[in-house]
Amino acid sequence: MLNSLAALTLISANLLFGWKRTLSYLRYFQQEEYNNRRFSTWLRANRAYDRRGSLALAGTALASFVAPGGIESLIIAIIALFILWAIVAKLEGDPRKTGKIKLSMTPRATKTAWLSWGLLAGIVTLPLWGLGCGCGHTTGSPLASPALFGIIGAQAVPFLLMVSTIILSPVEKRLQRSYREDAERILREVDPFTIGITGSYGKTGAKAALGELLSVTLGSTFWPKKSINTVMGITRTIRESLRPHHKYAVIEMGAYNIGSIKRLCDFTPPKAALVTAVGIMHLERFGSPDNVYRAKSEIAQALPSTGILVCNGDSANARRMAAEHRRETTLLYGFDLTKGPLDVFATDITFGLSGTSFVIHYKGDRYPGRTPLLGRPALLNALGAFAMACALGANPAYAVACLANLTPVDNRLVLDPGPTVSYLRDAYNSNPTGFEAALEVLGSLPATRRILVTPGMIELGDLQYDENKRLAGLAAKVCDHIYVVGATNRDAILAGLAGADYPSSKTFVVDSRDAAFSALRERSAKGDLVLLENDLGDLHEGGVRF
Numbered sequence: 001m002l003n004s005l006a007a008l009t010l011i012s013a014n015l016l017f018g019w020k021r022t023l024s025y026l027r028y029f030q031q032e033e034y035n036n037r038r039f040s041t042w043l044r045a046n047r048a049y050d051r052r053g054s055l056a057l058a059g060t061a062l063a064s065f066v067a068p069g070g071i072e073s074l075i076i077a078i079i080a081l082f083i084l085w086a087i088v089a090k091l092e093g094d095p096r097k098t099g100k101i102k103l104s105m106t107p108r109a110t111k112t113a114w115l116s117w118g119l120l121a122g123i124v125t126l127p128l129w130g131l132g133c134g135c136g137h138t139t140g141s142p143l144a145s146p147a148l149f150g151i152i153g154a155q156a157v158p159f160l161l162m163v164s165t166i167i168l169s170p171v172e173k174r175l176q177r178s179y180r181e182d183a184e185r186i187l188r189e190v191d192p193f194t195i196g197i198t199g200s201y202g203k204t205g206a207k208a209a210l211g212e213l214l215s216v217t218l219g220s221t222f223w224p225k226k227s228i229n230t231v232m233g234i235t236r237t238i239r240e241s242l243r244p245h246h247k248y249a250v251i252e253m254g255a256y257n258i259g260s261i262k263r264l265c266d267f268t269p270p271k272a273a274l275v276t277a278v279g280i281m282h283l284e285r286f287g288s289p290d291n292v293y294r295a296k297s298e299i300a301q302a303l304p305s306t307g308i309l310v311c312n313g314d315s316a317n318a319r320r321m322a323a324e325h326r327r328e329t330t331l332l333y334g335f336d337l338t339k340g341p342l343d344v345f346a347t348d349i350t351f352g353l354s355g356t357s358f359v360i361h362y363k364g365d366r367y368p369g370r371t372p373l374l375g376r377p378a379l380l381n382a383l384g385a386f387a388m389a390c391a392l393g394a395n396p397a398y399a400v401a402c403l404a405n406l407t408p409v410d411n412r413l414v415l416d417p418g419p420t421v422s423y424l425r426d427a428y429n430s431n432p433t434g435f436e437a438a439l440e441v442l443g444s445l446p447a448t449r450r451i452l453v454t455p456g457m458i459e460l461g462d463l464q465y466d467e468n469k470r471l472a473g474l475a476a477k478v479c480d481h482i483y484v485v486g487a488t489n490r491d492a493i494l495a496g497l498a499g500a501d502y503p504s505s506k507t508f509v510v511d512s513r514d515a516a517f518s519a520l521r522e523r524s525a526k527g528d529l530v531l532l533e534n535d536l537g538d539l540h541e542g543g544v545r546f
Contacts, residue, residue: 003142006073007127010060010143013081014124014150017053018157020088022117024546025158027095027103029165033230034112036162043158048544050154052087056080057147057154064143073142080143092546100513100535108172115164116157124153176232180267183238187268190242192222192249194268195388198261198299199276199312200292201431202381203229205409206276207252209373209385216402217394219247227428229254231267238268248392255295256285265302272308272392273299274384278317279433280463293317300325310388312380313342329391333383335376344387346379351444353415360386360400367400374424375413375437382406411535413438415445421520421528422447430457430534435471438533439478448527449480453516455536456489465492472496479531481523483508483516488536 028048032038042048060080064073095103103109127145187194197207204227211223224237229252242249253264278296286292300309300321311322313332319340322330333344348359348368355372356379371382382403389399408414411428424445426438435457442450452475456468472493475482477500484493490509497507510516513535520530 002071002074006077007142007146009074009077010080010146010150011125011127013077013084014057014146014153015121016081017084017088017150018120018124018153019117020092020094021050021053021154021157021546022113022120022161023095023103024088024092025161026109026113026116027099027101028544029112029158029161030103030109031101034108034165036165039158039162046544048158048546050157050546052091052546053084053154054151056083056087057150061141061144061147064141064147077143080147108168111168111171112161112164115167116160119160119163120153120157123156124149176235179235179239180231183235184267186238186242187249190244190246190249192242192246193272193392194249194251194270195272195274195308196251196253196261196265196268196270196299196302197274197276198253198255198296199315199318200279200296201429201434202276202312202377202384203227203252203254205373205378205412206274206381206384207250208409209382209403209406210274210388211250212406213385213389213394213399213402214248214250214392216405217389217399218392220245221248221250222246223250224252227254228252229264230256231263234264234268253299255292255298258286258291258295259298261295261298262302265299270299270302270307271304272388273303273310274388275299275309275311275315275318275321276381276384277312277315277433278321279315279431280460280467285459289317293320297321297325300327303327308388308391310384310391312384313339313345314380331387331391333387334380344383344390346383349376349379351375351441353417353445360396362386362390362396365396367396369400369403371403371406373406373408373413374415375426375434375441377434377437378408378413413441420526421524421530424529424531427532427535430454432457432460432467432471435533436474438531439471439474442529442531443478445529447529448525449529450478451481451483451520451528451530452479452533453483453485453513453520453530454493454533455485455513456493457534458488458536464489468492469496469499473500476500476502479506481506481508483510483519485510485513485516486536487511 029039063076126149197203207223211221214221222242224234228237251268253261255261278293307327308329309327310331311318312334313319314334314336322332331343334342335346344362346358346360350357351374355370356374357370360367373382386399390396411425413426416423416425424442460467468489469492473496476497484490508519510519
């Protein structure tokens with residue numbers, strides 16, 4: 001009787017541990033958008049297999065051979081239960097409440113979690129059905145079989161999540177098709193003038209600027225907030241928020257591979273397009289600059305011949321796109337006239353604590369203005385929004401005045417002044433152009449000491465090491481102290497600093513963002529200005545242990 005109770009206690013512990021561990025892996029799986037290939041790549045790269053639970057269960061099995069039956073085995077099983085619970089509750093925490101990106105228990109996540117756990121339950125309860133008995137009849141220990149199948153279950157959790165996604169795929173596809181058809185119906189009924197926005201960077205900032213500008217200058221405008229740029233994300237926002245009074249719709253279009261933007265254009269056909277840049281961001285995903293160009297060009301190809309195409313003339317491939325896919329109205333905007341003519345450009349740019357002042361040149365006229373946005377990339381987004389609004393019929397003077405009321409997008413070079421230490425938060429998805437611009441702003445603003453905190457840039461393919469090394473060299477000219485976060489780009493950044501003869505006494509290497517903040521609190525002084533450049537998500541920060 002006590003042997004069976006001990007086995008049942010350990011099996012129950014395995015089920016409880018398995019549920020919590022399922023949620024822990026699901027947080028990362030959700031961040032990979034339930035993509036089995038990307039998740040398995042992450043799993044192998046980080047060697048994120050279970051160690052803690054498996055070691056605890058192996059120890060339980062070994063201990064059970066010392067006390068092979070009776071009350072001793074029950075005590076060992078109860079101890080194992082508390083150890084397994086402590087691992088998931090204390091060491092790892094609740095993934096729905098912890099982590100940079102918390103697990104969101106959407107309907108899809110809930111179905112995936114329960115199915116995966118159900119499959120896991122089938123594994124860890126096998127001893128109840130005679131495989132190893134769980135009562136000591138074949139193993140000499142009532143806990144050996146439950147421990148063995150518990151170890152198998154712990155190792156299987158991430159793979160069961162992938163299997164669950166495959167099983168649920170037909171259901172998800174039917175649901176997604178139903179939701180998309182509903183969103184398409186709403187689009188047909190409202191029939192807004194749709195402007196698509198894409199680019200290697202700057203999409204979200206340009207979308208927000210254009211949405212606010214059109215709302216004030218021309219009419220009610222719909223745009224998905226934050227960085228929503230996939231078919232299902234846009235589908236959900238259309239169903240929730242697009243209303244009959246909306247005259248315009250601004251849709252951000254992300255590219256995850258060649259064909260992504262075409263699918264979005266088929267879903268929300270644009271009559272105008274704004275291309276913020278075509279660069280090397282996500283080069284790792286696309287494989288070559290030419291593939292990036294092909295993917296981004298799908299938005300220009302989708303425009304009608306009478307459409308409007310507005311491109312960043314400072315980006316060589318965006319300028320190329322404007323030349324190869326000209327439409328009835330094609331405009332170039334930017335800062336750099338040496339690369340060719342610009343229809344809209346800005347001069348006399350000055351950064352200050354309250355924002356940026358500038359002069360916009362358009363159709364031979366000068367329009368002085370200011371905006372609370374900081375940095376050339378943010379001002380470039382505002383220029384693109386201005387160009388598009390004017391192409392749609394907005395009064396240029398009124399549009400420039402409206403730029404003074406733009407709201408900075410969170411974590412895109414936002415100044416957060418404090419009584420002692422001020423922060424420049426540029427923690428969202430850094431790229432070489434944005435990093436360089438952030439350093440320019442950091443050097444322009446008044447401060448006692450200028451401090452950089454960064455893990456460097458990712459998804460740059462073969463250029464990642466060189467670009468991080470180059471930007472570290474630029475940072476050495478501006479910063480009084482530099483904190484290198486994590487191991488992802490550590491070697492490249494340190495090499496760049498060494499090449500610039502930056503003092504090692506001013507360089508601090510830390511393992512995580514939290515460690516950097518802790519060190520900053522200890523060393524901060526009045527008047528410090530800290531640039532937080534990029535913040536790698538849970539998937540990329542490294543150090544994942546289970």
